[in-house]
Amino acid sequence: MALTGIQIFKLTPKKNCKECGSPTCMAFSMKVAQGAVGIDKCPYMSDEALAQLSEATAPPMKTITIGAGEEEHKLGGETVLFRHEKTLVSKNLYAVTLTAADDADAKLAAVAKVDYDRIGERMYVELINVKYTGEGADAYAALVQKAMGANRTLVLECADADAAKAALAVCKDGKPILNGANPDNYEAMNAIATEAGVTLGVTADTLDALYDTVAALEKAGNKNLVLDVGTVSIKDAFSKAVLLRRAALKDQDRTCGYPSIVNIGELAAGDPQLQAALASVFTLKYGSILVMEDMSYAQALALYGLRQNIYTDPQKPMKVEPGIYPINGADENSVCVTTVDFALTYFVVSGELERSGVPCNLLISDAGGMSVLTAWAAGKLSAGTIAKFIEEHQIEEKIKNRTLIIPGKVAVLKGELEAKLPAWNIVVGTTEAVQIVKFMKDYK
């Protein structure tokens, strides 16, 4: 629960010494309440007040950073349960499990295969979950070494202290997660994770035991944790994921305020379609790391699309890059069609154009990520912007065809466009996307 400026003010020495950089203690308190300065700027706070304040002003769910360099990822840090309440901040990450029984080279090659761009976001399997299956510390370390070659952040699914130590000796600089603490071994695992400076994963069969173990770890000073919801059953894993997130965000119980790991690959072993279904459920309901047996292109296309949608900021529209998008094998002689860069418009229009089977060049100009009428009303889509786009992207050099179909909703632009682009034949298209297939076929 965030404190108000007044509540913070009561804890200050109230002597207006200005040493914190603010003119008065009251002004300082207001800034702290807004999060503009840290409470530690005041040299006269009592330790007791500091403890109370840092606890009260801490976010309800911690942000955990894993990985290093380009493979650094943030987890958690959510403040709301539903995206419409504000926005969700840390997208869930995907991991694929590697064990000693796998053909490591083949598995890592398969992981590397799914790596593509979707509306400006790189879609790939971010993590490798290296699972210890009793092969011995040396063999496990060798497997971890091999997994490091994939250039992904690792999750070490390992509850064996010796194996964990050996593995971390190899990979701790990559800031992996050591996912192996449970009610029986948490002290030993905590020591290993803390020494290596890595995030510790905690699990337990029941929520009570998990809660107690997390509380004990926090007491020992470790708040760099992720919570594994376990593999008791699908229903149990779902319940744990929801209850932990709800307790953290709605009921302000910070012991629950950590990102989660869901091992979908084990919950639905051998059933890739059920794994896809579960990954979808946990994308919406509170999985932070989703561990799969494999990640096929078919699963990825659907799951990454879903994740990209769910983790868009409701206040910011999704945009596609302006440019020429040839459709149905269009070449320089194919007709040109234009619309705005709002991702939803682009997807619907390009989908319908594809279905029409008519080769065409879809020209996307920068309209600030707005839909057609909104962009037109805001002056982001006008004869001027289209003409400028055609000039800047050297469309006339790249495409020989001189017919341009414009959205039916901005039919008013026809005259002005003809004036600005005298070489072009401007055609007014449909007002709705569903009419496109027929329009294009008739046009052809």
Next chain:
Amino acid sequence: MPFKLTPQPFKAAIKEVEVGSGEKAIKLGGEKTFPFYTFDAPMPNAPKIGVEISDLGFEGESAGIKDFYGDVTNIVEMAKKAAAMEGADFVVLRLEGADPNGANKSVDECAELAKAVADAIDVPLAVMGCKNDEKDSEVFVKVSEVLSGRNIMVLSAKEADYKTVGASAGLAYGQKVGAESAVDINLAKQLNVLMTQLGVKPENMIMNVGSAAAGYGYEYVASTLDRVKAAALAQNDNMLQMPIVTPISTETSTVKEAVASEEDMPEWGSQETRAIDMEVVTAAACLASGSNAVILRHPESVATVSKLIKELM
């Protein structure tokens, strides 16, 4: 100190709506919790799965669907197989052929087929139109009439035609009417209000608050579902408490991931697997946000989503 588990069921509930009749009638809704929050209170009725078949048959469908229906030669036989599909709770007859820009089947022909299908299957029936509002409303009126009192689902009445469809299906012939709006909580509520003002009872209504394939603006669907359920349960908004039925296959079957051939996209792998994954992922997402029923096409999708529901209940 153990975890403090405080069940948080709502006082309000989603309305329970029964579709069909006899042993295999289905009940939608009735829950006082967010979907699958069984730790708060049990969900009285598991979400249901409808199997979509087209009146134009299954010629253009994938190998798995063709194999499933095998050598059936008419739509009635196809419907029987769909009803017997593992995981199927009801059959959805999509009267695609009514489209004036397509096969342009007559209203009587459509109604006759709907009647034949309803007579042949033991599970509840739902009918969908051809997306031409004018023709759909004529078809729905006639279908509702010939199946009077059979308690089918008519999917759906929109703002443009709710008067005709609502009055015939919902008032005159005792069917369940779907109120369809385009991914916006206010539009959904407005249409429900209009329908009730027409005289359709809320317990005879269900909602389709809009759908989209995963990756194609699905964030609007998720947020609409989340907001509708929150308003219905937390704020006891009785104009948003109707169960939600979401068509999935009609959305996912047209996106690039499902239609691009393996020749065009060799690295993407099997086209059929992609289509199934799109269906499964989108359906699971809708169920996680509150759909009380989803409509699917592929037998494998139906089996998977059915398994998912069983596991979560």
